[in-house]
Amino acid sequence: MIDDLARGGRLPGSVCVAGGGPAGMVLGLLLARAGVRVTVLESHDDFLRDFRGDTIHPSTLDLLHDLGLGERLATLPHSRVSTLDAVLNGARYGSVDFSRVGRSRELWFMPQWDLLNVLAEAGRAYPTFELRLGTAVTGLLRDGDRVTGVVADGPDGRSEVPADLVVGADGRHSRVRQEAGLHLVQTGVPIDVLWFRLDRQESDPADSIVHVGRRDVAIAIPREGYFQTALLIGKGTFDAVRAAGIARFRERVVASIPFLAPTVGSLEDFDDVSLLDVQIAHAPRWHVPGLLLIGDAAHPMSPAFGVGITYAIQDAVATARAVVHAGGPARVGERTLAGVQRRRALPARAMQQLQRVAHAAISRPAVLGVLPSAPVLQRVLALPTHLTRPVLGQLVGAGLRREPLDF
Structure with missing residues (x-):
């Protein structure tokens, strides 16, 4: 039509x-x-x-394919995953599964x-x-x-x-x-986000996005050759973070995402850090x-x-x-x-x-500070994974109301 x-x-x-x-x-x-x-x-x-x-x-990919743009987009630089993991105090948790979401069944x-x-x-x-x-x-x-x-x-x-x-x-x-x-x-939102780039090594994982430590929550989104990285901070605390110095900031990043240690030194000063007022x-x-x-x-x-x-x-x-x-x-x-x-x-x-x-859940230091050890978390988180992964996949990958191209 x-x-x-x-x-x-x-x-x-x-x-x-x-x-x-x-x-x-x-x-x-x-x-x-x-x-x-x-x-x-x-x-x-x-x-x-x-x-x-x-x-x-996935729902957007389905739409783009329906518009005849899928093949064109596939020729452009991108990476794709069908699952996403969270890392809680060193324990990897398979949190999101897109393999049954729509026709595309992956995230780009x-x-x-x-x-x-x-x-x-x-x-x-x-x-x-x-x-x-x-x-x-x-x-x-x-x-x-x-x-x-x-x-x-x-x-x-x-x-x-x-x-x-x-x-x-x-x-x-x-x-x-x-x-x-x-x-x-x-x-009212209790957090802000500090965004920055860090080099990505071939051995770095591509499917672990959210990293929850005992003090901080950090994000590492895999891109071509680098990670789009973020550290969550308390609302309005950027001046205090900056006053503590870039070395302390790097320490907090690595404490949450240890595999970034070899490249975190490329973050030279706060000129390379952008504040997102959430x-x-x-x-x-x-x-x-x-x-x-x-x-x-x-x-x-x-x-x-x-x-x-x-x-x-x-x-x-x-x-x-x-x-x-x-x-x-x-x-x-x-x-x-x-x-x-x-x-x-x-x-x-x-x-x-x-x-x-x-x-x-993630903005309370008292909660993060009492996270169990990685072995305990792995045993606890393994129980609901087979139920929660597809549910979260639908929630994140398709949203709460799909809008098909039916007109």
Whole structure:
């Protein structure tokens, strides 16, 4: 149905998507395939910048294969795993099994700029798709109480982009949300995350991501030639961590992930460390007439479980389906936009609650300090593994509500 529409007619109306991240690019591609005139505005000049969310989960891989992009993506540098382990005080715990999740049954680690470039290339194949790089939304156009487009600042200066529907996919600091008068309700988060890179050796494990020690929790995400590494710290304590010195920081990293000892010295100072102010929040209302928020603009998530991109892309699929079923953006009313929020808000809020539980568990030094020894943990953790691994695989790999490409 979609390809027939794209080859033949057009669905009436147009969409302007603010934000060229995974959600915005997927939404733009899906709408263009459906014969909708869509303009995606991305504030950066290109996609070649450092992202922290470089995982492609099984449900997203299934979607990309359905879009005919699987073979193209497979030619790009990436690594893949079907299981993920956690290491608790030296005891390896097979925590997540993707081998029964969807059709892809694995998780890929791929630079996000490669994924975005592939999506952009696919979108440009459709005559109704336009991507404007280096163009940031600065305001909204209105007709009474209805949003009718955006004001943007780009390479050629100020411009106006009229649209029957504006979609804010511009992240947790969304300008679209601000201009629409919508707001976030913040949830207190007890942690921040310090991100940095360390060289990766061939002998280093590729499937152990989370490392829980007696004091700290650290993360090592395998990438081509390096680990995207993180140390979790108490909320607002970065100044104290920095004051203790880089040598002490390296010690904490190695205490949590011993196999990084040979390369941790490459971390010379805190200029190589980035602070992520972890947030969990939600917008009580995602829409006003003519405008909808999706992804982190509607429900900022923490890095826990790495599912933020998955949920944002699922929002995009649900939005594209709603627009198509309505008969095009010119026929999208408040009822349609409210339907998208009803469908997507519950799974997003439920996952955020799970993230809060995880934060509470790992942010208490008293709990980490009494972890049993590795042999005891191995015996204890072996008992529920065969039950919990596939459950966590579904939870992490597919989310709480899948959004199939069935329109």
